[in-house]
Amino acid sequence: MLELSFGATTILSMSTRNDSAEFQLNHALEIQGVKYRYQKSSELALSIDSLIVARQEQVVITGRSGCGKSTLLHLIAGLMEPNEGVITVAGSSMSRMSGSKRDQFRGRHIGMVFQTFHLLNGFTVLENVLAALMFSEFPRSEHRSRAMTLIENLGINTPNARIQDLSVGQQQRVAVARAIACSPSIVLADEPTAALDPEYTSVAMDLLQNACRSIDASLICVTHDLSIVDRFDRQVSLQVPSLQERA
Amino acid sequence: MSDWNIVTRSLRSRWFSTLLTAMSVAIAVGLMTLLISMRSAGESAFKRGTGNVEILISKESGPLASVLNSLFYAEAPGNSILFSQYDELVNKYPFAWTIPTQLGDSYQGSPVMGTTTSFFEVFEPAIGTSWSLAQGRIFETSFEIVVGSEAGKVNRLSIGDSLVLQHGAPKTAGGHHHDVYQFKVVGVLNPTGTAHDRAVFTNLSSAWILHAHDRREAQLGEGIHTHESDLIDSDKKITGIYASIGTRKAALTQILASLRRDPNWTVANPSSTVGNLFQIVSDIDQILLAMAIAVLLSSGVSILVALYNSMDQRRHQIAVLRVLGASKMRVFNLIFTESAMIGVLGGSVGVGLAVVSGRAVSSVLQSRVGVYIEPSLPLDGYLMILLATIALSCIAGIIPATIAYRTSVVRSLRHSVS
Numbered sequence: 001m002l003e004l005s006f007g008a009t010t011i012l013s014m015s016t017r018n019d020s021a022e023f024q025l026n027h028a029l030e031i032q033g034v035k036y037r038y039q040k041s042s043e044l045a046l047s048i049d050s051l052i053v054a055r056q057e058q059v060v061i062t063g064r065s066g067c068g069k070s071t072l073l074h075l076i077a078g079l080m081e082p083n084e085g086v087i088t089v090a091g092s093s094m095s096r097m098s099g100s101k102r103d104q105f106r107g108r109h110i111g112m113v114f115q116t117f118h119l120l121n122g123f124t125v126l127e128n129v130l131a132a133l134m135f136s137e138f139p140r141s142e143h144r145s146r147a148m149t150l151i152e153n154l155g156i157n158t159p160n161a162r163i164q165d166l167s168v169g170q171q172q173r174v175a176v177a178r179a180i181a182c183s184p185s186i187v188l189a190d191e192p193t194a195a196l197d198p199e200y201t202s203v204a205m206d207l208l209q210n211a212c213r214s215i216d217a218s219l220i221c222v223t224h225d226l227s228i229v230d231r232f233d234r235q236v237s238l239q240v241p242s243l244q245e246r247a
Numbered sequence: 248m249s250d251w252n253i254v255t256r257s258l259r260s261r262w263f264s265t266l267l268t269a270m271s272v273a274i275a276v277g278l279m280t281l282l283i284s285m286r287s288a289g290e291s292a293f294k295r296g297t298g299n300v301e302i303l304i305s306k307e308s309g310p311l312a313s314v315l316n317s318l319f320y321a322e323a324p325g326n327s328i329l330f331s332q333y334d335e336l337v338n339k340y341p342f343a344w345t346i347p348t349q350l351g352d353s354y355q356g357s358p359v360m361g362t363t364t365s366f367f368e369v370f371e372p373a374i375g376t377s378w379s380l381a382q383g384r385i386f387e388t389s390f391e392i393v394v395g396s397e398a399g400k401v402n403r404l405s406i407g408d409s410l411v412l413q414h415g416a417p418k419t420a421g422g423h424h425h426d427v428y429q430f431k432v433v434g435v436l437n438p439t440g441t442a443h444d445r446a447v448f449t450n451l452s453s454a455w456i457l458h459a460h461d462r463r464e465a466q467l468g469e470g471i472h473t474h475e476s477d478l479i480d481s482d483k484k485i486t487g488i489y490a491s492i493g494t495r496k497a498a499l500t501q502i503l504a505s506l507r508r509d510p511n512w513t514v515a516n517p518s519s520t521v522g523n524l525f526q527i528v529s530d531i532d533q534i535l536l537a538m539a540i541a542v543l544l545s546s547g548v549s550i551l552v553a554l555y556n557s558m559d560q561r562r563h564q565i566a567v568l569r570v571l572g573a574s575k576m577r578v579f580n581l582i583f584t585e586s587a588m589i590g591v592l593g594g595s596v597g598v599g600l601a602v603v604s605g606r607a608v609s610s611v612l613q614s615r616v617g618v619y620i621e622p623s624l625p626l627d628g629y630l631m632i633l634l635a636t637i638a639l640s641c642i643a644g645i646i647p648a649t650i651a652y653r654t655s656v657v658r659s660l661r662h663s664v665s
Contacts, residue, residue: 074657077570079569079570079656079657080657099574099575100574100575100576103569103572103573103574103575103577104572104574106570106571106572107571107572107573108572112570114660118563118566118567118570118660119567120564120567120568121563121564122256122260123256127248127252127256130248131248131253131567131568132571132572133248134248134249134250134571134572134573135571135572135573136572143248178571182572
């Protein structure tokens with residue numbers, strides 16, 4: 001059974017295809033009482049009472065623009081700190097970590113895929129994947145072979161091509177390869193199909209979801225694209241807090 | 248993939264800016280290194296070039312002119328000393344050795360010194376360096392010439408060549424050729440690294456005969472021939488006296504003081520005169536050094552500006568690295584290392600430039616002044632300059648590195664597209 005409580009200010013609704021109790025025992029992510037306000041505003045931007053994502057679970061987060069979907073991913077990734085509450089990833093509380101520990105933890109346990117991929121321009125495909133492995137737990141001697149295997153498995157034939165010379169589809173493959181390179185516990189995807197043609201969306205999602213399954217990682221995907229919602233184990237709908245809630 | 252790869256790739260991706268910045272550092276470091284090395288090398292080369300002459304006696308306007316003209320062949324000495332006066336002087340003071348020298352003629356820009364064979368026997372052109380012949384022998388009779396190594400090279404002279412001397416020192420030469428008298432090259436000297444290398448040497452009688460002939464020709468008309476027997480006392484002139492008191496060093500001050508009391512003589516202790524010369528030019532030297540340091544500081548600012556300007560393009564890369572797990576300190580170190588690398592590159596090229604240009608300057612000075620100045624610093628000196636440059640580059644890198652440290656990952660990702 002999924003644990004999902006309804007926050008006072010942000011309403012989460014859900015649909016599920018998997019009721020297995022295993023998820024309660026194997027949490028990839030646990031959020032408790034998280035509230036976030038933007039620095040220059042006292043208004044509440046995001047409030048989640050409770051959200052738990054099981055290991056290997058694939059969750060899609062939907063909601064209108066401004067409801068805090070991307071903010072939620074940044075909080076989970078430790079790129080932003082919540083004003084209140086606890087975020088636990090793979091059993092470790094991000095809130096209790098120092099900045100550098102959180103960075104190190106992110107490098108080892110969290111992979112990210114972005115709408116515009118955010119690859120390192122000027123670097124090759126191989127170097128982009130190796131860049132992620134720089135911060136992983138894998139021994140340096142294994143980096144190259146691991147990166148090459150990933151690149152091959154994801155169907156990229158040009159490991160030495162520079163990123164700017166690749167098509168959008170190829171860049172997406174590199175972004176996925178980079179996200180799973182360090183065998184993270186959780187992969188966060190922020191609008192991964194928004195930059196793609198509709199006919200490529202399904203291929204891209206297959207690639208991302210299968211890649212996560214291949215390493216037993218959970219996937220949390222933020223999207224506006226309702227056509228991909230059914231591909232996930234669960235949908236979480238994030239809503240914009242009302243004015244009263246914000247105050 | 249390592250931090251090093253990221254640093255080098257980043258520098259290469261902005262290669263033109265990196266090159267210009269490194270070059271500005273290199274020029275400043277090169278200039279500073281050259282000035283420092285030339286200063287110490289110049290002073291030691293000039294001191295070295297005074298050889299084992301402890302007392303230089305002439306009738307020049309002052310000790311500095313005396314040293315520059317008689318030992319470094321700067322210009323023809325102005326006033327002459329009668330050889331009889333030289334004899335008197337030598338008998339009056341307890342010198343270990345004295346060498347009379349006569350300057351005033353030249354050959355193809357090379358000064359001609361009339362002297363005695365003692366010049367090659369007791370005089371060391373540089374302390375610890377005696378004369379040695381590359382070819383031939385020292386002159387034995389009149390109209391024989393021994394050629395300094397540089398003079399021989401420049402004028403392509405070898406044993407058996409005949410030459411005609413010209414009246415006047417190299418810079419003022421324009422006087423007539425003493426073409427009645429052919430001189431024959433009998434010896435070529437090995438290099439000594441001193442001004443003497445660009446001179447040619449003959450005995451005093453030859454030099455005197457040339458000028459006595461001019462006098463006699465004016466009196467008796469053309470077509471005459473002058474021999475040593477035709478010389479009168481007033482023909483026998485010299486322009487300088489090299490002297491040493493040998494092992495009795497304690498007597499040097501006393502002899503110098505005694506000689507200086509006689510207003511007829513200009514007396515110099517060459518080593519201290521050269522020291523005084525460099526004391527005089529040290530103020531200019533300090534100004535040049537200050538300018539070089541100012542250029543170095545401005546190149547430090549240029550590193551700061553180059554990196555600072557690149558930060559706008561770099562925010563995306565920094566944000567991506569932070570997403571991948573790089574800590575704030577690690578991205579700080581990346582930018583800091585980039586700055587240090589520019590310092591290493593600029594500093595190394597600068598020191599290299601200083602060594603190469605120093606050799607070029609040295610070569611020009613040797614051929615023009617005859618003094619071999621080897622502009623080198625001890626290894627410690629080069630290392631200190633290099634370390635100072637890297638330290639300066641690191642300081643210049645602090646601001647851009649701090650910007651990288653404080654870069655907001657979320658904002659940078661939002662505002663940039665891959």
